[in-house]
Amino acid sequence: MNLPGLAVRNIYRNPVRLALTIAGVAVALLTFVTLRTAVMSWDEAKNYTLKDRLVTRHKVTFVMDLPKNYADDVRDLKGADGKPLIRASTFLNWFGGKDPAHENDFFATIAADHTTFLTVYDEIKIPDDQLKAFNETRNGAVVGDLLAAKFNWKVGDNITLESPIFGARENGEPWAFKIVGLYSTTSKAVDRLTFYFRWDYMNDGVRAEAKDRVGWIASRSVDAAHAAEVTAAIDKRFDDADTQTLTQDEATFFQGFMGMVSSVLAIMSYLSYIILAILGLILANAISMSVRERTNEYASMKAIGFHAKTLASLILTESTLIALAGAIPGVILSYLIVDVALGDFLEYNLANFFPVFRVKIWTYAEAVAAATVIGLLAGIVPALTVARLNVVENLRRVA
Amino acid sequence: MIPYQYNLRSIWVRRVTAIITVLGVALVTAVLAAALMLAAGVKKSVAVGGQDDVAIIMRAGATGELESGVDEAAVGLVLSQPGLAQENGKPIGGGEIVVVVALDKLGAIGFSNVNMRGYSDQSLKLRPNLKVVEGALPKPGTDEAMVGRGILGRFKGLTLGDQISVRKNRPLRIVGVFEDGGSGAESEIWADVVTVRAAFGRQSGVSVVRARLASAGGIDAFRAVIESDKRLGLKVKSEPDFLAAQSEGLSKFLTIMGFIVSLFFSLGAIIGATITMHAAVAHRTREIGTLRALGFSRYAILMGFLMEALVMTVTGGAIGLLGALALSTTKISMMNPATWSELVFALAPSTQAFVTAGLFSVGMGLLGGFLPAVRASRISPLEALRS
Numbered sequence: 187m188n189l190p191g192l193a194v195r196n197i198y199r200n201p202v203r204l205a206l207t208i209a210g211v212a213v214a215l216l217t218f219v220t221l222r223t224a225v226m227s228w229d230e231a232k233n234y235t236l237k238d239r240l241v242t243r244h245k246v247t248f249v250m251d252l253p254k255n256y257a258d259d260v261r262d263l264k265g266a267d268g269k270p271l272i273r274a275s276t277f278l279n280w281f282g283g284k285d286p287a288h289e290n291d292f293f294a295t296i297a298a299d300h301t302t303f304l305t306v307y308d309e310i311k312i313p314d315d316q317l318k319a320f321n322e323t324r325n326g327a328v329v330g331d332l333l334a335a336k337f338n339w340k341v342g343d344n345i346t347l348e349s350p351i352f353g354a355r356e357n358g359e360p361w362a363f364k365i366v367g368l369y370s371t372t373s374k375a376v377d378r379l380t381f382y383f384r385w386d387y388m389n390d391g392v393r394a395e396a397k398d399r400v401g402w403i404a405s406r407s408v409d410a411a412h413a414a415e416v417t418a419a420i421d422k423r424f425d426d427a428d429t430q431t432l433t434q435d436e437a438t439f440f441q442g443f444m445g446m447v448s449s450v451l452a453i454m455s456y457l458s459y460i461i462l463a464i465l466g467l468i469l470a471n472a473i474s475m476s477v478r479e480r481t482n483e484y485a486s487m488k489a490i491g492f493h494a495k496t497l498a499s500l501i502l503t504e505s506t507l508i509a510l511a512g513a514i515p516g517v518i519l520s521y522l523i524v525d526v527a528l529g530d531f532l533e534y535n536l537a538n539f540f541p542v543f544r545v546k547i548w549t550y551a552e553a554v555a556a557a558t559v560i561g562l563l564a565g566i567v568p569a570l571t572v573a574r575l576n577v578v579e580n581l582r583r584v585a
Numbered sequence: 586m587i588p589y590q591y592n593l594r595s596i597w598v599r600r601v602t603a604i605i606t607v608l609g610v611a612l613v614t615a616v617l618a619a620a621l622m623l624a625a626g627v628k629k630s631v632a633v634g635g636q637d638d639v640a641i642i643m644r645a646g647a648t649g650e651l652e653s654g655v656d657e658a659a660v661g662l663v664l665s666q667p668g669l670a671q672e673n674g675k676p677i678g679g680g681e682i683v684v685v686v687a688l689d690k691l692g693a694i695g696f697s698n699v700n701m702r703g704y705s706d707q708s709l710k711l712r713p714n715l716k717v718v719e720g721a722l723p724k725p726g727t728d729e730a731m732v733g734r735g736i737l738g739r740f741k742g743l744t745l746g747d748q749i750s751v752r753k754n755r756p757l758r759i760v761g762v763f764e765d766g767g768s769g770a771e772s773e774i775w776a777d778v779v780t781v782r783a784a785f786g787r788q789s790g791v792s793v794v795r796a797r798l799a800s801a802g803g804i805d806a807f808r809a810v811i812e813s814d815k816r817l818g819l820k821v822k823s824e825p826d827f828l829a830a831q832s833e834g835l836s837k838f839l840t841i842m843g844f845i846v847s848l849f850f851s852l853g854a855i856i857g858a859t860i861t862m863h864a865a866v867a868h869r870t871r872e873i874g875t876l877r878a879l880g881f882s883r884y885a886i887l888m889g890f891l892m893e894a895l896v897m898t899v900t901g902g903a904i905g906l907l908g909a910l911a912l913s914t915t916k917i918s919m920m921n922p923a924t925w926s927e928l929v930f931a932l933a934p935s936t937q938a939f940v941t942a943g944l945f946s947v948g949m950g951l952l953g954g955f956l957p958a959v960r961a962s963r964i965s966p967l968e969a970l971r972s
Contacts, residue, residue, distance in 0.1 A: 203860055203864065206859055206863065210852075213849065213852045213853055213856070217850065217853075246687065246752070247684055247686050247698075247785070248687065248698070248925075250786070282652070348646060350644070351652060425753070441694065442687075442695045442696050445690045445693060445694060445696045445697040446698070446927075447920070448694065448695060449693075452693075457846055461849075461850060463612060464850060464857075465853065467608055467612075468856060468857050471857055472860055474602060475602055
């Protein structure tokens, strides 16, 4: 029998311990993959943003809005050569609506200018007849198909929402909406969990001082390659006005939001290292135990002429093989639980936070590599012990 | 019962694997304790300093100060109601305006929101613990501001002598740093209410009114007066109630996350303990047989091995708790969804966190030790001695 063969045989000598170790490694890797995927997904969502979609908001704070005429100014912006810089623009308001029937379920409610909205967010698809109804119904709303499924809403339903931001309508009536359409999307840049309704209906109902104000302006630059210059041009346009703006392309805008969750992401990263440490402890425990039990054998092997190096590599091979044996079910479990089950659940229910929650190939590779390296490290101390074994003393020892 | 020295010495014989097992449990316990300390830290920093006799008057539908709005006319009306404490014939209380400003984080990518509070001299009377520890109190009616100790230096512009821009050519200069007994206010920027209103174009009103009641027990009567006037559309909350609600979401999130993560982590530690105990039992078949032959019952063997596992995991738990305790000076900055702004808080050691995490380590010992202990108790004395 050759040496690797012996290493494999050794692994099977204690089936219970082997099974436990494999389970431990698998669970640890599953946890590692979950944590890494949560961290990566935030970054990943950035890849779906559009470089040529620009968001213009109040320079200082999101609680302040902009005059509506800023939207016209953005749309009409021209470059030094007199050519238009913007090919489409729209304006939106955060409504902060809550459905009394779903008190504890958060969903985004946004007032959007129905005439221009779809030119900027062209990933949003609404059937033609429903779009027509949206244009014809002042209190019409189009709702993400996933949100509608969640709350069991259908086209034609009447919904009343409350808004802590705007209070009741100026005339004292409630905010009553009619769902005229459901939308789906062709890209993950836009979630399917938002309640969009017509901006003009909102503007009718708000108090005098809140009229003709927009929360933010979204636009598409003519030339994606020069988006940076266009964002600068927009902000320069309002530099001397009463209210200054901050314009960012969607990717930068999204990146900025990372600041709000950066501490949570940092904690998750630390945790993913801690689970690797636990993984290392499990492996170290298992391998040092096996070696300890077989001290006599190693002493005998040494006595009949095996080199210290050979014995050390025998142990290192064994510990790495055990780690790999655990890594395989770990990856399979991760695929089933994180990628399939958890991914579907989060993308369906928490798309606002995790538009994409899928394990990257890279993360699997990371997990397997981590297990292999840790397996090798876990074997070092026992390997050194055996390499330095005093033959006479150990043969004399009673196990 | 088997003398406990037997089990302790057996652990010592296998000290390498015992130490490894202990370390695994220590890590898991530390993670859970730290998560619970985070949650307690949020509660502590948000809720600290809430006074029973201070009432917060805000818009009926609002869940936080940011969403709330109280008209100028309503402010006067609220303050003229009976039941408020008086000083020189005037009620103690006034309007405060709360906005958030987006500032670039220092030492991390991106920006986050910081609460900015427009305050008056009345606000200071309602916060007896607030004191300026560096620099000076901003002069009323100027573009001067002070910044809470917690948030100091965590964002661009938030250092003494620096400035942040809230409007073109109207920078707010940071002239002071204040402490407020570790409260949530230490994560805020404070400036004159008139200055903030002008800078944000909020001339028509304030966010909330804070007032001191003549007595803490008077809140129900005061609430009845304010809330019965439907035209006002306002509600009254006591400061402790209000602050507790502000911390609920984030502390709940941290607690749940802590438990989920620890549960997964503990699987690793439990398996580690099982491996160790399994080997301990397998190697001591003859010893166990001898013990049985000497007359120790199956139950005594079971308990002995369970105890052996428990000694290891509880030791690990204690080490983990010490580790978590060492983190208690660490400050964390996190966005509180209830206020949409950053809250800086320290991990707060709490009895509850320690008891929960400690019990968790006992649980890991019981789960990890159970199967091997059962196996040990089933060893037949005859066969064991014959082997």
